[in-house]
Amino acid sequence: GxxxxxxxxxxxxxxxxxxxxxxxxxxxxxxxxxxxxxxxxxxxxxxxxxxxxxxxxxxxxxxxxxxxxGVPNIEAHTVSLAQQLNTGLVGQGHDVWTPKDNRSPIVTFRHHRDITLVRSTLEEAGIRISFKAEGEELRAGIALFNNSDDIDKLLEVTANWA
Known part of the structure; x- marks a missing residue:
């Protein structure tokens, strides 16, 4: 509303x-x-x-x-994408705080990079994500309107930070 x-x-x-x-x-x-x-x-x-x-x-x-x-369909879609992101981030060597089998569409991780660089890289890619812990952690909230291409795009950006 x-x-x-x-x-x-x-x-x-x-x-x-x-x-x-x-x-x-x-x-x-x-x-x-x-x-x-x-x-x-x-x-x-x-x-x-x-x-x-x-x-x-x-x-x-x-x-x-x-x-x-359908709420079950939304859950299945968003949790699957969150698990895709989680697996990709772990594979890149990031510190992922969200447990791998978590049933939430939220993935939190540390980037260990200059916050200004991280912000500008995400902005240039058109990615909106939440900064936590004074910018040292990122929180990705996957939603119904996201798709696998969105996750791949974020993983392309984070690959340069690993």
């Missing part, structure tokens, strides 16, 4: 325990007079203001897309 979307989930059996901290025209079930109100006792009690409908529709489309692709 876009700006202003903050999904909020509460199990139905906890609705009574988790109160609201504000009032608005959309969560009031009844006006009792003298600035007193009764809010809805269901999930509507959390929706006190008008939603950013455009952003909500974006979020809905994104969630529908993820459901169509």
């Amino acid at each position: 876009g700006y202003g979307v903050a999904p909020f989930y509460v199990r139905e059996e906890l609705l009574e325990r988790i109160g609201t901290d504000r009032f608005g025209s959309l969560n009031i079930a009844e006006e009792l007079g003298q600035h007193r109100f009764r809010v809805y006792d269901d999930a509507r009690k959390y929706g006190y203001a008008t939603m950013g409908f455009g952003s909500v529709f974006q979020l809905r489309a994104a969630l529908d897309y993820l459901l169509r692709v």
Whole structure:
């Protein structure tokens, strides 16, 4: 979703325990007079203001897309790519912090090179990656939209650091 979307989930059996901290025209079930109100006792009690409908529709489309692709398919795809990256980095001699058989699409490794050089090399290649530990570690987060070519491209760059 876009700006202003903050999904909020509460199990139905906890609705009574988790109160609201504000009032608005959309969560009031009844006006009792003298600035007193009764809010809805269901999930509507959390929706006190008008939603950013455009952003909500974006979020809905994104969630529908993820459901169509399927969470198990996304996991299989991203974990496979992460394992490809992990194997390639280990083969290049990098210190890979992520265990080889990890079921996460995240791979963290140390590069042991000048941080300025590493940053500029990645930028020139059009690769976006997270710098951690004051830039000494890199964290690659593999996503649904990545493919094997993306991993190969990153490994081409990291081969020059090994």
